[in-house]
Amino acid sequence: MEVNITLHFDRENVRRLLLKGNFGLEKESLRLTPDGYMSHTLHPFPDNKHIVRDFCENQTEINTPVAKSAEEAIGFLTDYTREIQQKLVSLPQPEILWPFSNPGYIRNETDIPVAQFSGGFSSKTDYREYLSDRYGRYKMVLSGIHINYSFSDELLLADFEAGGYEDFLEYKDALYLSLAQRSVEYGWVMTAITAASPLMDSSYVEKGRLGHTTFNGTASVRCSEFGYWNYFTPVLNYDSIEGYANSILRYVKDGLLAAPTELYYPIRLKPRGLNRLDSLIKDGVDHIEMRMVDLNPLEVSGLNLKDLIFAQLLLVWLACTKSDDFTKKDQVQSVQNFKNAAHYDLKTVKILAPTGRVCSVADACMDVISRMKEFYRDFPDEIHEVLSFEEMKFIDPETRYAWRIRKQFAYQFVEQGLYLAKQKQKELLR
Numbered sequence: 488m489e490v491n492i493t494l495h496f497d498r499e500n501v502r503r504l505l506l507k508g509n510f511g512l513e514k515e516s517l518r519l520t521p522d523g524y525m526s527h528t529l530h531p532f533p534d535n536k537h538i539v540r541d542f543c544e545n546q547t548e549i550n551t552p553v554a555k556s557a558e559e560a561i562g563f564l565t566d567y568t569r570e571i572q573q574k575l576v577s578l579p580q581p582e583i584l585w586p587f588s589n590p591g592y593i594r595n596e597t598d599i600p601v602a603q604f605s606g607g608f609s610s611k612t613d614y615r616e617y618l619s620d621r622y623g624r625y626k627m628v629l630s631g632i633h634i635n636y637s638f639s640d641e642l643l644l645a646d647f648e649a650g651g652y653e654d655f656l657e658y659k660d661a662l663y664l665s666l667a668q669r670s671v672e673y674g675w676v677m678t679a680i681t682a683a684s685p686l687m688d689s690s691y692v693e694k695g696r697l698g699h700t701t702f703n704g705t706a707s708v709r710c711s712e713f714g715y716w717n718y719f720t721p722v723l724n725y726d727s728i729e730g731y732a733n734s735i736l737r738y739v740k741d742g743l744l745a746a747p748t749e750l751y752y753p754i755r756l757k758p759r760g761l762n763r764l765d766s767l768i769k770d771g772v773d774h775i776e777m778r779m780v781d782l783n784p785l786e787v788s789g790l791n792l793k794d795l796i797f798a799q800l801l802l803v804w805l806a807c808t809k810s811d812d813f814t815k816k817d818q819v820q821s822v823q824n825f826k827n828a829a830h831y832d833l834k835t836v837k838i839l840a841p842t843g844r845v846c847s848v849a850d851a852c853m854d855v856i857s858r859m860k861e862f863y864r865d866f867p868d869e870i871h872e873v874l875s876f877e878e879m880k881f882i883d884p885e886t887r888y889a890w891r892i893r894k895q896f897a898y899q900f901v902e903q904g905l906y907l908a909k910q911k912q913k914e915l916l917r
Contacts, residue, residue, distance in 0.1 A: 491668075492661050494642075495649040496807040504642040505803050506866075509553050510560035511635035511774070514568075514789055516782065517628060518545040518575065518582045519908075523591040523901045525598050525628075526582050531574050537567055542615055542627040544600040547571055547584070557795040565788040569915045576912065583908045586784035588684035588709055590628045591901045592697045599624040617745055625691060629684075629709035631781050632790055634798050635757070637774035638662075638806070656771045660728040662806065663756055663772035668725040668813050669805035670754045671821045672841040674779060675828035676801060678753075679852050680877050681794050682706035683781040683888035685831055686900045700900040704831055706889030707781050711829035715751045715778075719743055720822050722815045723752075728771065731756065732764040753779045753825050775802065779825065783888055784907060787914055793873045800873065804859050817841075828852075831889060833881065849881040856881075 495501045518526040526545040532538040541548045549567045554560035568584070575582040585591055593599065601619055604611040618627055643659060652658040685706050689699035705711040721738065724730035738744045747764050758766040759773035777798060782789045820839050830836040833848035840851045856878045863870050880887045885894075896903045 491665050491810050492650070492658070493665065493809055494646050494662070494803075494807045498645075498649045501642065501646050501649055504639065504645055505807075506799065507639035507642050508799060508803075509555060509637045509639065509774070510551075510557055510795070510799075511553050512549070512551045512560050512564050512790065512795075513633040513635070514549040514564060514782070515541050515630035515632070516547050516549075516568075516571075516789070517543075517585040517590055517630060518547060519585045519591050519905075521581065521583055521905070521909075523905050525590070525593060525600065527600055528578065528580070528582070530602070531578065532571075535570075538571060540602040541630075542602060542618065543624070544602045546602070546628060546630065557792060557799060561788050561790060561792050561795060564790060565915075568788055572912050572915050576916065583905065583912060585630075585904070586782060586789065586908050586911055587904055588630050588707070588781045589687045590630075590691060591904065592688055593625065593628075593690045594697075595694055596624045599628055614746065614748075618749070621745075626714065629714055631709055631778070634777040634780060634795065635774045636777070636799060636802055660771050663775060664725045664728065664731060665810060666775055666802065666806045667731075667754055667756050669808060669810050670775065670777070670802065671818065672810070672813070673801070673805060673855060674753050674777060675821075675824040675838070675848075676852050676855050677777060677798060678707060678710045678779045678825055678828040679833060679848055680797065680880055681780045681783065681791075681888070682710065682829055683783050683785075683892055684708050685889040685893045686896055688901050698899075698901065700896070700898060702831075702893065702897075705829050706831045706833075706887070707779075707829040709781065710753075710779050710825060712826045714829070716822075716826075717743070717749070717751050720819050721750060721752055722818050725813060728756075729768055732768050736764060753777065777802075781888075784892065784904070784911075785888060787911060793876050796870075796873045797877050800859060800863065800870065801855075804862050807862070811841075831893075832884070834884065849884070852881045853878065 520526055530540050530544055537550050539548050551563035554563055571584055601615045647655055647658050687701045689701050690697045692701055708714050724734040735747050735750055755776040756772045757774055757776055758770050783791055824838050827836050827838050828848050836848050838848045838851045839845050856874055860874050884890055
């Protein structure tokens with residue numbers, strides 16, 4: 488069937504369902520001692536499927552249940568964050584949950600405790616040791632939020648009927664493949680609006696030098712060229728779900744990746760249940776994952792509700808927009824666009840937009856939001872409030888999270904961050 492398909496948003500029975508969707512959030516955070524060092528205690532939630540570990544033993548990861556709205560998803564995130572905080576204050580030696588994407592003090596690489604799994608899960612530790620050797624432990628403690636989104640069954644069925652397609656699974660896969668391609672082309676907008684990690688402790692970049700605040704010109708270290716990227720630029724196949732999966736497996740077979748999960752890419756298509764490529768081919772796409780969101784230390788949950796709603800608005804708009812050919816050159820440029828969007832002053836950093844226009848990242852973001860405003864022109868005022876909220880970040884850069892955080896924490900990042908972390912802990916436990 489046609490690969491580059493879009494939602495039939497001009498049909499009333501489809502348009503009224505456009506914002507019916509499902510949200511799932513994954514949030515990583517570091518557990519620290521009250522004086523700002525990496526915790527070396529065991530993961531305190533061994534039996535909670537919603538609170539697990541990521542790379543290191545002290546990196547908690549919240550996996551929320553599927554939510555029917557952005558508000559419900561933020562509610563889940565807040566509730567699990569509260570559960571973590573309750574546990575941390577009750578430990579024999581109380582700990583704090585670090586609210587930033589960039590870590591606190593790090594004495595040396597061995598100060599970062601690789602997550603320990605035993606029995607039938609020991610391969611998980613082996614894999615983390617491999618990542619430690621290949622990328623270094625420092626990079627692996629950069630924490631963030633992944634947004635998982637899927638269209639509602641009601642919307643998909645209405646659009647399936649509107650398009651007169653013959654096979655629902657083929658239609659669904661083709662729609663998500665088109666969306667993934669467009670999200671790679673335009674997802675850097677999410678990097679720009681959620682960047683919130685401009686500062687680091689000096690111990691991250693200079694072994695043994697603790698307590699000095701460092702700024703390297705980025706607004707999001709983890710999304711910049713200094714962050715989570717492979718040592719090559721992947722080029723993926725969006726013609727079919729088999730082609731997509733096999734284009735990832737090719738890098739495994741060539742030895743560039745140890746496993747598909749090592750693909751550090753801002754957009755991923757995922758099946759229901761375990762994230763396996765054979766399941767993706769057999770059962771089809773269940774949802775799309777956006778991996779470029781920083782922890783927002785200004786929010787109790789770590790994520791601003793309007794930013795989450797904007798992510799949905801962006802995905803829906805992209806699913807309604809036709810794409811041109813996505814060449815190898817375009818894919819390489821798109822990855823560079825993500826890195827450029829992670830810089831601090833977006834009015835000075837250039838980007839080659841998918842439209843072919845070379846302009847500042849700020850101007851490119853303004854153009855995207857302007858087009859979204861036109862698309863959503865007949866939607867409720869709440870939608871336009873979200874779009875205007877995001878637009879203001881590029882009109883007045885001082886409203887961006889990275890600018891606010893740099894201003895507030897510029898001189899004593901960890902010390903002031905500890906004060907904020909303890910405030911957030913008290914706020915949640917009132």
